[in-house]
Amino acid sequence: MSPQQVIPTLIPEWAPLSQQSYKREDDLESLSTPTSQTSSLDSSFSQLKPTYSSIVGDNIDIIVDKIRPFVRKITASEQGKKTINQYTLGASAGSGQFGYVRKAYSSTLDEVVAVKIIPKKPWNAQQYSVNQVMRQIQLWKSRGRITANISGNEAMRLMNIDKCRWEIYAASKLRDNAHIIQLIECLDSPFSESIWIVSKWCNLGQLQWRRDNDEDILPQWKRVVTSNCSISKFTGKILEDITKGLQYLYSEGCIHRDIKPSNILLDENEKVAKLSDFGSCVFIPQSLPFNDSNLEDCFKRELNKIVGTPAFIAPELCHLGNSKRDFVTDGFKLDIWSLGVTLYCLLYNELPFSGDNEFETYHKIMEVSLDYKLTGDNLNDLVIKRLLRKDVSLRIDINDLAKTLLYGEYSENCDRPLLFNAKPMTNEGPVKRFFDRLLTRKGKKKASGKLKDKTFEATNSKVTPSTHIDTYQDREAFSTTVLRSSPDSSDYCSSLEEEPVHVTNFLDTFCGSNESLNSSKVDNDRRNTETKSGKSDSSTSPLKIPTPIKDMIRLKSSPKETGKNHYTGRSPDSVTSPLKGSTKENCTVGNRRSKKLAHSGNILNFKAYINPVDSDTRETVEDVRTYLNFADSGQV
Numbered sequence: 001m002s003p004q005q006v007i008p009t010l011i012p013e014w015a016p017l018s019q020q021s022y023k024r025e026d027d028l029e030s031l032s033t034p035t036s037q038t039s040s041l042d043s044s045f046s047q048l049k050p051t052y053s054s055i056v057g058d059n060i061d062i063i064v065d066k067i068r069p070f071v072r073k074i075t076a077s078e079q080g081k082k083t084i085n086q087y088t089l090g091a092s093a094g095s096g097q098f099g100y101v102r103k104a105y106s107s108t109l110d111e112v113v114a115v116k117i118i119p120k121k122p123w124n125a126q127q128y129s130v131n132q133v134m135r136q137i138q139l140w141k142s143r144g145r146i147t148a149n150i151s152g153n154e155a156m157r158l159m160n161i162d163k164c165r166w167e168i169y170a171a172s173k174l175r176d177n178a179h180i181i182q183l184i185e186c187l188d189s190p191f192s193e194s195i196w197i198v199s200k201w202c203n204l205g206q207l208q209w210r211r212d213n214d215e216d217i218l219p220q221w222k223r224v225v226t227s228n229c230s231i232s233k234f235t236g237k238i239l240e241d242i243t244k245g246l247q248y249l250y251s252e253g254c255i256h257r258d259i260k261p262s263n264i265l266l267d268e269n270e271k272v273a274k275l276s277d278f279g280s281c282v283f284i285p286q287s288l289p290f291n292d293s294n295l296e297d298c299f300k301r302e303l304n305k306i307v308g309t310p311a312f313i314a315p316e317l318c319h320l321g322n323s324k325r326d327f328v329t330d331g332f333k334l335d336i337w338s339l340g341v342t343l344y345c346l347l348y349n350e351l352p353f354s355g356d357n358e359f360e361t362y363h364k365i366m367e368v369s370l371d372y373k374l375t376g377d378n379l380n381d382l383v384i385k386r387l388l389r390k391d392v393s394l395r396i397d398i399n400d401l402a403k404t405l406l407y408g409e410y411s412e413n414c415d416r417p418l419l420f421n422a423k424p425m426t427n428e429g430p431v432k433r434f435f436d437r438l439l440t441r442k443g444k445k446k447a448s449g450k451l452k453d454k455t456f457e458a459t460n461s462k463v464t465p466s467t468h469i470d471t472y473q474d475r476e477a478f479s480t481t482v483l484r485s486s487p488d489s490s491d492y493c494s495s496l497e498e499e500p501v502h503v504t505n506f507l508d509t510f511c512g513s514n515e516s517l518n519s520s521k522v523d524n525d526r527r528n529t530e531t532k533s534g535k536s537d538s539s540t541s542p543l544k545i546p547t548p549i550k551d552m553i554r555l556k557s558s559p560k561e562t563g564k565n566h567y568t569g570r571s572p573d574s575v576t577s578p579l580k581g582s583t584k585e586n587c588t589v590g591n592r593r594s595k596k597l598a599h600s601g602n603i604l605n606f607k608a609y610i611n612p613v614d615s616d617t618r619e620t621v622e623d624v625r626t627y628l629n630f631a632d633s634g635q636v
């Protein structure tokens with residue numbers, strides 16, 4: 001890079017286009033399209049169906065204005081001293097798909113903070129598919145956002161920066177609640193290869209649930225629930241805290257879409273659990289700072305895309321074989337389901353629905369009943385019967401859940417959450433009676449909006465209409481977090497193995513002299529992430545898309561083992577539909593074996609793979625291309 005060249009930034013005017021050198025011969029080739037194709041794409045782009053993310057993209061200037069107060073220029077950085085502006089960097093706290101997190105000390109706040117460092121150029125080349133990047137370039141051209149030629153690498157960088165803008169925008173809107181990780185500020189400069197997002201520090205790290213014995217109480221738990229910690233009491237505490245967090249999100253019109261243990265952080269000082277990672281969230285149209293005549297429709301379609309982590313995805317998103325219905329009518333209930341899965345993991349030390357691959361997991365989510373887990377215990381049955389309710393109209397909504405936990409219908413003046421009073425939950429008193437009634441109550445068929453706040457009620461009612469959407473065609477992605485969702489993935493392993501980092505240890509945990517902020521660290525973390533999560537990482541964000549499924553389709557097979565498949569113990573040739581022979585009766589629940597995405601042979605005929613009834617259907621190459629097109633762009 002020449003000395004004058006600047007790198008695009010969160011705040012566009014810090015890196016004027018005139019000073020950016022877009023054209024780079026080295027990576028143009030792979031993405032450039034023949035001229036004839038380009039012009040036909042150009043003309044077809046003006047007719048493309050808009051999507052939620054393309055509308056956000058069209059209004060990115062407004063998003064930028066909203067995040068501007070939170071973005072500071074990097075004015076001082078000393079690699080030797082590991083400082084950047086007022087922050088002195090400490091030990092690594094973990095890494096995600098898009099960046100890594102370090103502990104840091106803020107000299108202005110005089111406190112420890114978390115700094116998430118996201119390389120502007122994506123770590124994982126597969127994060128964006130070539131199709132997707134080309135489409136984005138064409139879209140930007142058609143919108144006049146770029147005029148010059150732009151290389152694939154530069155385009156991916158800009159796409160990544162937009163993704164960060166969205167995450168920062170969400171975090172900046174959600175700063176006012178004790179159960180949400182609070183954004184402090186972001187750092188960027190035209191010379192920085194990374195974006196730095198500074199947030200409040202949670203010293204106990206992500207929520208851990210895996211344990212050697214079902215009855216074990218994890219040390220992390222005892223540091224949050226200090227007296228008489230039990231599985232039930234700790235689970236109740238998480239339910240209470242995350243319910244408050246979700247209620248706040250609801251009041252802000254935000255659906256998280258990736259609730260799971262690794263996105264819940266614990267803080268020992270405040271003794272609370274907090275929600276983090278808003279990269280996958282969406283806001284209801286009425287909560288967005290711009291309007292667009294297509295927004296309502298695009299929002300509905302966006303809600304029907306599979307985003308999140310398979311084991312935590314709600315059944316209404318799992319109807320892969322049925323393309324003709326809009327199963328998701330209340331986005332907020334997606335988060336309720338995922339919270340239910342998280343609580344189940346805490347209670348039972350296993351995932352409630354877990355298959356050898358994504359398809360089988362989705363199938364189990366839809367088909368396997370957990371009724372046999374009902375015990376009469378209030379908390380357990382609340383989770384099983386009201387949160388993990390497959391029929392979305394019978395699933396408890398966030399406000400009823402909050403009311404249930406905080407007051408209960410019979411105890412208006414109760415100043416403690418009823419559910420979590422120290423009394424055993426088998427107590428036969430009014431609380432038990434209340435829960436009995438609650439659990440047997442017929443679900444009310446109603447829209448999600450039930451806030452006392454009439455304004456929001458009116459607002460929300462607009463987001464749950466019953467217009468049908470083609471879920472199948474608009475199903476853009478199998479989540480980026482897909483492979484991380486397997487029970488033996490990094491999220492869970494690290495939960496078990498990593499000791500939480502303590503604030504008091506900060507001074508002892510500075511980077512060693514051989515550690516640096518340079519790319520070698522990034523590479524290490526990236527390798528860790530890739531190894532742990534598998535290489536088919538893709539995106540959960542509404543602003544990015546690639547999927548393992550697409551990769552499998554492209555390759556005509558999933559990652560193949562030579563010879564015997566060591567995950568399944570079957571030879572690849574013997575693998576047919578994973579659903580074959582799986583019925584409600586013989587489905588195993590809560591399978592705890594170590595799992596990875598199983599070999600799935602040739603799944604070009606993926607509809608049949610999902611739905612054996614369709615097994616006569618043969619996908620043509622054209623079908624697959626159509627699928628890839630919609631998967632890349634939400635277009636058909």
Ligand SMILES: Nc1ncnc2c1ncn2[C@@H]1O[C@H](COP(=O)(O)OP(=O)(O)OP(=O)(O)O)[C@@H](O)[C@H]1O
Pocket residue numbers: 093094095096097098099100101114116181199200201202203205206262263265276277279481
């Ligand atoms: N504010 C924080 N305080 C303490 N630890 C944190 C904080 N934020 C993140 N971490 C740690 O860093 C890890 C990585 O966080 P990050 O948000 O990058 O990834 P993720 O949410 O696990 O994955 P992804 O971003 O790919 O969805 C977390 O799992 C957590 O252990």
